[in-house]
Amino acid sequence: MTGYVAKQARPAKIETVTETLSSLVPPALGELTAADPVLRHGAIRRLYQLAPDGEDVQPWVVAALPFLMRIALDTGAADRGRILHLVGDLAGADRTWHMAGQTLLAKRALAAEPGLADLLADDDAAVREAAAYTLRAVARLLPGLTETLREQFTVETDATVRVTLLKTSVIAGSTGSDHEVTKLWLAEVADTDEDLYVRITALTEMTALFNPPPFDAGRARETLLGAYRAGLNREQAPIDDTVAPLLAGRRMAARKWTPGFHQVLSAVRATYRDDVHAHLGLLEQLLELDGRDARQDALYQARSVVQRLRGPYTALVRRTAELLHDRDPQVRAAALRLLVGIGEAARPAADSVHVALAHRSLWVTEGVQGPALGPAVQVLAELRDERALPILERLLDEAPHAHDLHFQISGYGSRARRLSRTLQRRLRGLHPEMFAEPWRYDAHRVALLNAVTAVAPQEAADYLAREPFTTTTLGLLARSGRASAGRAPEIRGFLTSDDPSTALAAARAIWHVAGDAESAAEVYHRFVDVPEHAVAAIDGFAELGISAAKHARRLSAARRRGADSEVVVAAANALWRMSGNPTAAWTLGRAWQEAPRTRPRIARLWAETGSGRYAARYVRAELATVTRHNANHHGMLPSEVTEDEQLLALCRELTATTRA
Numbered sequence: 001m002t003g004y005v006a007k008q009a010r011p012a013k014i015e016t017v018t019e020t021l022s023s024l025v026p027p028a029l030g031e032l033t034a035a036d037p038v039l040r041h042g043a044i045r046r047l048y049q050l051a052p053d054g055e056d057v058q059p060w061v062v063a064a065l066p067f068l069m070r071i072a073l074d075t076g077a078a079d080r081g082r083i084l085h086l087v088g089d090l091a092g093a094d095r096t097w098h099m100a101g102q103t104l105l106a107k108r109a110l111a112a113e114p115g116l117a118d119l120l121a122d123d124d125a126a127v128r129e130a131a132a133y134t135l136r137a138v139a140r141l142l143p144g145l146t147e148t149l150r151e152q153f154t155v156e157t158d159a160t161v162r163v164t165l166l167k168t169s170v171i172a173g174s175t176g177s178d179h180e181v182t183k184l185w186l187a188e189v190a191d192t193d194e195d196l197y198v199r200i201t202a203l204t205e206m207t208a209l210f211n212p213p214p215f216d217a218g219r220a221r222e223t224l225l226g227a228y229r230a231g232l233n234r235e236q237a238p239i240d241d242t243v244a245p246l247l248a249g250r251r252m253a254a255r256k257w258t259p260g261f262h263q264v265l266s267a268v269r270a271t272y273r274d275d276v277h278a279h280l281g282l283l284e285q286l287l288e289l290d291g292r293d294a295r296q297d298a299l300y301q302a303r304s305v306v307q308r309l310r311g312p313y314t315a316l317v318r319r320t321a322e323l324l325h326d327r328d329p330q331v332r333a334a335a336l337r338l339l340v341g342i343g344e345a346a347r348p349a350a351d352s353v354h355v356a357l358a359h360r361s362l363w364v365t366e367g368v369q370g371p372a373l374g375p376a377v378q379v380l381a382e383l384r385d386e387r388a389l390p391i392l393e394r395l396l397d398e399a400p401h402a403h404d405l406h407f408q409i410s411g412y413g414s415r416a417r418r419l420s421r422t423l424q425r426r427l428r429g430l431h432p433e434m435f436a437e438p439w440r441y442d443a444h445r446v447a448l449l450n451a452v453t454a455v456a457p458q459e460a461a462d463y464l465a466r467e468p469f470t471t472t473t474l475g476l477l478a479r480s481g482r483a484s485a486g487r488a489p490e491i492r493g494f495l496t497s498d499d500p501s502t503a504l505a506a507a508r509a510i511w512h513v514a515g516d517a518e519s520a521a522e523v524y525h526r527f528v529d530v531p532e533h534a535v536a537a538i539d540g541f542a543e544l545g546i547s548a549a550k551h552a553r554r555l556s557a558a559r560r561r562g563a564d565s566e567v568v569v570a571a572a573n574a575l576w577r578m579s580g581n582p583t584a585a586w587t588l589g590r591a592w593q594e595a596p597r598t599r600p601r602i603a604r605l606w607a608e609t610g611s612g613r614y615a616a617r618y619v620r621a622e623l624a625t626v627t628r629h630n631a632n633h634h635g636m637l638p639s640e641v642t643e644d645e646q647l648l649a650l651c652r653e654l655t656a657t658t659r660a
Contacts, residue, residue: 024050025060032071032083040079044086051090052246056101061090065109072127073115081126084119088134089246096136096171110134111141117148120165125158132164139172146173150185159195166198170205183213190223191216200227204260207267217271224264225285228294233261262297269301274626276311287319292328299323299334306342307636309626310648314348321352336362336375341635343642346379353379354387363391364399372403381408382638386415393419396426406447410454420456423448427463449476458483469494474505478512488514495523500533507540517547525551528558535570542574549578559584565595573605582609592618596629600643603650612657619651 024046031043047064051057065087071077072084091106092098099107110116116138119131132149139145149169156162166189173182186206193199200223206212227233265282272278283305286298299320306313323335339346339353346353353376356362362376373381373395380388392409395402396419409416409423427448435441449467453460453476460476461483467473469490477484477491491513494506507523510516521544527537541548541555552575559571568591572584588602599622606615622629628644630636 025064029064029067032068032079033077035078037078041082044079044082047086048089048246053102055095055098056103057090057092057106057246059102062102062105062109065090065106066113069110069113069115072119072130075123080124081130084127084130084134088130088137091134091137093134093137096139099140107137107141111138117142117145120148120152125161128156128158129161129164132161132168136168136171139168140175146178146182159197162195162198163201166201167205170209183209183211187213187215191219196223196226196230197232199223200232200261200264203264203267207263208260212267215267217268220264220268221282224261224268225282225289227261228286228289228291228297231291231293233293261293262300265297265301269305274309276305276309276626279305279309280311280313280316284316284319287316287323292326292331295323295326295328295331296334299331299338303338303341304635306338306345307641308628308631310628310644311626313342313345317342317346317348321349324349324352324356336379339379340375340382341638341641343382343638343640344645345641347383350380350383350385354385357388357391363395364402367403369403371399371401373405373408378404378408381411382642384412384415386412389416389419392416393422396422400426401444406451409451413454414456416455420452420459423452423455424459424463427452446472453479457481471501471505474502474509478505478509481512482515484513488516492519495519500527500530503527504533504536504540508543511540511544517544520544521548521551524548525554528554531564534558534564534567538567538570538574542570542577545577546579552579552581556584559587565591566598569595569598569601569605573601576605576609582611585609585611586614589614589618599629600647600650603647603654607650607653607657610657612654615654616658619654622651623648623655 028043028046028050031039034040034043051061068083068087068090072080072087074080077083087110088094091110092103095103098104116131116134119127120135122128122131132152135142135145135149146169149165149172153162153165153169156165166186170182170186173179173185183206186202186209190199190202190206193202199219203215203220203223206215265286269279269282272282283298283302286294289295302316302320305311306316317339320335320338323331326332326335336353336356339349356376357380362374364371364377365374366372377388377391377395381392388408389412392405395405399405409419427445430441430445430448432438432441435444449460449463450472452463457480461480464473464476464480464484465487467476474491474494477487488510491506491509494502495510497503497506503523504527507520511520520540524537524540524544527533530537538555538558541551555571555574555578559568563571569588572588575581575584585602585605588605591598592602603615603619606612606619628636628641629647630640630644
């Protein structure tokens with residue numbers, strides 16, 4: 001019956017259609033032609049509610065389409081635009097991918113209607129806009145539709161209709177040979193159209209496509225800023241929940257916070273490449289706008305700029321600090337997210353972050369794996385700001401399982417010594433039955449031990465005396481130093497371990513715990529020529545210092561031509577600490593160029609050895625380089641940003657020394 005009705009000509013009377021319909025549908029269809037606008041609007045609403053059948057539509061939809069089209073084509077009828085929109089939604093105009101079941105039959109029935117495309121030239125702008133929208137439902141069934149839509153676009157005067165024509169043209173031209181032509185056409189519209197609404201729509205559609213064509217970046221920037229100022233990306237009127245099932249696609253589009261604008265912002269910034277001032281100029285302009293959407297977009301994009309490029313970020317960070325007190329919670333959250341991700345670069349905002357911590361809700365957040373430190377606490381902790389220590393101490397009792405809590409405390413070292421009593425109390429009160437799974441108990445105990453050993457190494461010895469030996473335990477014993485001398489005999493048993501990591505950890509521990517340089521050096525000597533462990537072994541020699549001076553020749557051999565750059569740098573550092581000879585530091589230029597990630601270590605060595613004159617050309621080139629030495633395509637950790645900022649500080653110090 002459904003297929004039969006879909007092939008029939010348009011019925012002259014509603015009675016010929018209602019025989020196949022639900023008992024609730026005929027009255028609604030009849031009220032569409034009522035004189036009372038309240039009845040008409042109520043009928044449209046009921047049809048929206050009755051149409052959905054899961055992701056498909058009810059069979060009556062196919063039978064009703066010809067009747068609905070008859071009303072839309074009648075120039076004397078009321079609400080033609082709304083009824084034509086109903087036709088498009090019933091046929092899946094916002095579900096262009098749906099080509100099965102009753103929806104497919106509805107699309108085919110609509111495609112057979114000869115007057116639909118003619119409505120693009122109707123005298124009523126609301127009807128023209130609805131026709132442009134409804135044609136999306138049959139975009140894959142009507143050949144030549146793309147050309148028709150573009151021709152109508154050139155003669156259309158109403159901006160709203162032109163925007164809908166443009167969006168439908170993108171859908172119609174998204175496949176086949178029209179795809180590339182569509183992209184070029186969008187770029188032309190974005191560059192030349194006089195209407196701001198049309199230009200920004202063309203930009204959002206174009207940048208959403210794969211491999212968009214070249215466009216005028218200056219014009220696009222003006223369009224983007226103008227669209228933000230005009231609020232063109234603000235959320236549309238909410239869709240009534242009772243009719244939402246049929247309008248899933250439109251509802252999704254209406255709920256986007258900034259539909260497509262962030263893509264345009266990314267595309268414009270991509271044309272700036274490594275011009276950090278151009279990036280900052282655009283982002284700072286967005287942060288000064290009143291719209292929370294513009295600020296939010298700018299804050300989210302600023303993070304990638306700061307992480308990848310070096311630049312004068314003080315003004316940006318201070319503006320971000322001001323936005324920590326913005327009225328909009330989403331802007332405040334975006335500002336915190338930016339500060340969390342940029343490490344040392346966030347220091348100008350530290351005071352504002354500390355003020356924000358007056359809100360206890362910022363101390364802890366609920367993450368995927370349980371409670372975690374709030375972003376504001378993370379910012380101050382990453383900066384090793386001592387104003388965060390009282391909060392961290394309280395969280396040891398109030399949220400002891402918060403992710404990264406003990407790690408951040410450890411980072412303070414002896415500066416957090418006042419937390420030692422609380423840490424020890426937590427450690428003494430720890431019992432396996434407090435945890436559902438044994439591994440959680442072990443992990444929590446190790447985290448507490450690590451924190452206690454970091455902030456009060458002498459006091460940690462009593463707790464470490466009962467710990468079973470692992471690589472982690474050996475590292476903690478080394479940190480506790482001579483206070484753990486009683487475990488030296490047990491440590492010696494691991495010096496001959498077949499596991500290189502265990503043997504190296506034991507060598508380090510025996511030196512710090514018992515001062516036995518000879519035993520440690522024997523272990524390091526075994527691994528100097530093992531590529532995977534050479535750097536660790538050489539760094540072990542560096543820790544031994546003058547006590548291992550007789551092994552200097554062995555390390556000189558490790559610097560032979562062709563050695564790995566990290567090994568060369570580690571050997572130069574060890575030779576300086578073992579014999580006080582800076583000569584090796586004056587040959588690290590090649591390693592500086594070949595292994596950028598060794599630059600912080602080389603710069604520290606050059607600063608310690610007073611090698612400013614030798615280092616001058618390298619550090620000047622580094623200061624002139626825009627990209628961070630450890631930049632990558634996958635984002636950076638805050639600690640990596642901090643590392644690069646510290647490298648720049650060392651380079652400036654070396655440059656100043658040379659000038660002096």
